[in-house]
Amino acid sequence: MELIKVTVPAVIPPRDYGLRVLMKEYKAYKKALISRVKRAVIDVIKDKSIRVYAQQKYMVERKLTTYLKNLPYHPMPIHNQSYWIEKENGSYRVHIKTKHGEASCLLIVPKKYRFLIERAIGKSCPYKANNNMCVFKECPFNTPKMCDSINPHLGQMELIEDTKYGWVNCHIVLRLPKPKSYEPKGWVGVDVGWNKLATSILATANPHLRFSNPSIHGKALKTRIIQLKYLMKQYARKGKSWKKWNFRLKHTIKYTVGVVAKEIVSKAKKYKAGVVMEDLTFKSHTKKWLIPRYKLMVAIKTLCEREGVPFKLVPSKYTSIRCPKCGHIDKRNRRDKRFRCVRCDYKADADIAAAMNIAAIGMGLAPIPKSS
Numbered sequence: 001m002e003l004i005k006v007t008v009p010a011v012i013p014p015r016d017y018g019l020r021v022l023m024k025e026y027k028a029y030k031k032a033l034i035s036r037v038k039r040a041v042i043d044v045i046k047d048k049s050i051r052v053y054a055q056q057k058y059m060v061e062r063k064l065t066t067y068l069k070n071l072p073y074h075p076m077p078i079h080n081q082s083y084w085i086e087k088e089n090g091s092y093r094v095h096i097k098t099k100h101g102e103a104s105c106l107l108i109v110p111k112k113y114r115f116l117i118e119r120a121i122g123k124s125c126p127y128k129a130n131n132n133m134c135v136f137k138e139c140p141f142n143t144p145k146m147c148d149s150i151n152p153h154l155g156q157m158e159l160i161e162d163t164k165y166g167w168v169n170c171h172i173v174l175r176l177p178k179p180k181s182y183e184p185k186g187w188v189g190v191d192v193g194w195n196k197l198a199t200s201i202l203a204t205a206n207p208h209l210r211f212s213n214p215s216i217h218g219k220a221l222k223t224r225i226i227q228l229k230y231l232m233k234q235y236a237r238k239g240k241s242w243k244k245w246n247f248r249l250k251h252t253i254k255y256t257v258g259v260v261a262k263e264i265v266s267k268a269k270k271y272k273a274g275v276v277m278e279d280l281t282f283k284s285h286t287k288k289w290l291i292p293r294y295k296l297m298v299a300i301k302t303l304c305e306r307e308g309v310p311f312k313l314v315p316s317k318y319t320s321i322r323c324p325k326c327g328h329i330d331k332r333n334r335r336d337k338r339f340r341c342v343r344c345d346y347k348a349d350a351d352i353a354a355a356m357n358i359a360a361i362g363m364g365l366a367p368i369p370k371s372s
Helices: 018-046 054-069 111-120 219-237 243-270 293-307 350-362
Strands: 003-012 076-079 083-088 091-098 101-107 156-161 168-177 187-191 198-205 209-217 274-278 311-314 338-340 347-349
Touching: 003 101, 003 111, 003 293, 018 054, 018 076, 018 091, 018 101, 018 156, 018 168, 083 111, 111 168, 187 243, 187 350, 198 243, 198 350, 209 243, 209 350, 219 243, 243 274, 243 293, 274 293, 274 350, 293 311, 311 350, 338 350, 347 350
Parallel strands: 187 274, 274 311
Antiparallel strands: 003 168, 076 156, 083 091, 091 101, 156 168, 187 198, 198 209, 338 347
C-alpha cells in the first residue's frame, strides 16, 4: 500500500496537568541540546588548526550565535514508539513516554483534521454510513474499508513551546494510505505566467473540446509581492536596513504558493476534473516571475496526491505561442499581455491562451511538441 505523509496541527492547553511532567522533559532536552551545540561551536571557532580568514571565522561565529539564540524555540522530536493517541469521552489524549514515567495530555485537534486522527489511531470512522462508505464530503479516503486497513503507527510528532501564551503546539505527522484518484470528467489547465501569478481554465470534451470557467489566481497577493519588492529596493538604495522587508517577502511568497495551490485543487475537485501543468525545472524561476514556478508545481502536485485529484505534466514547449483555435505556432502570436493569432485572428489573454493549450495537450486533443 502506497502511503503519504500528512501533518496535522494540534495544541496542548497550558493548564493541563500532564503538561507539567512533559515540560520537565522539554526543559531538560533544551538544556542538553543548547549546551552541546555551544560546546561544538566554541571548539570550531577556537581550533587553530582550521586555517581560514579571520573574517570568515567571524561570520561563522556570528551566524552560529544567532542560531543558538533561536534554539529555545526549536521543536523537540518524538518518534512513533514514544507516543500514542487515544480517544476518551469524545476528546483526544496524547501519551508521551518520559524519563520519569508517562505524560498524558489533552490534545485539542481542529475539526477539519479530526477524521485523519480517527484513521491514524485505527478506530472506526465516525463518518461511515451503513453501506460502509464514508459520508464525510471532505474525506479523501472515500473507499470501502479503507479506515480499517491503516497502520496505527502515527509516525512522528514535534513539540514547540509558545512562550507568549503558554500553549504547546504539536505537529503530528501521519502516515496514511494514498487515496485513489477518481476518473476525471475534464482537465484544468494551469499556466504560471509573467503578468499573472497563475491562470487556470477547465477543458471538457463532450464530444467537442470546450473551455469554460477561466480563473486568475492571487490578484491581491501579487500586488503585495510587488509592493514588498519595491520597498526592499528603496531601503537598499538609501542604505537602510532592508532585511525585514526581505523576510516578509519570502514569507509572503511562501504563503502565496500555498493559497494558489489550494484554489486550483479546490476548483478541480469541484468539477471532478484533473490538473495538468507544464513540466517545469528549477531553472524556470527567473526575475520575470514573481513566484517560483517549480515550487508552485510541486505544491499543486503534492496537494493533488493528498486529495485524490488526477495530476499530469506536459511539455512546456510552444504553449505560449500556439493558437488554441487553429493550432498555428508563431512567435508573433504573443504580444506581451495579449494573444492574437496571425493566421485566424483569434484574440485572447496571453496567459489564458497558454492555459487552454496546456489543457488541450493534457486531454490528448492537441499534438505534444517534440523536444529539440
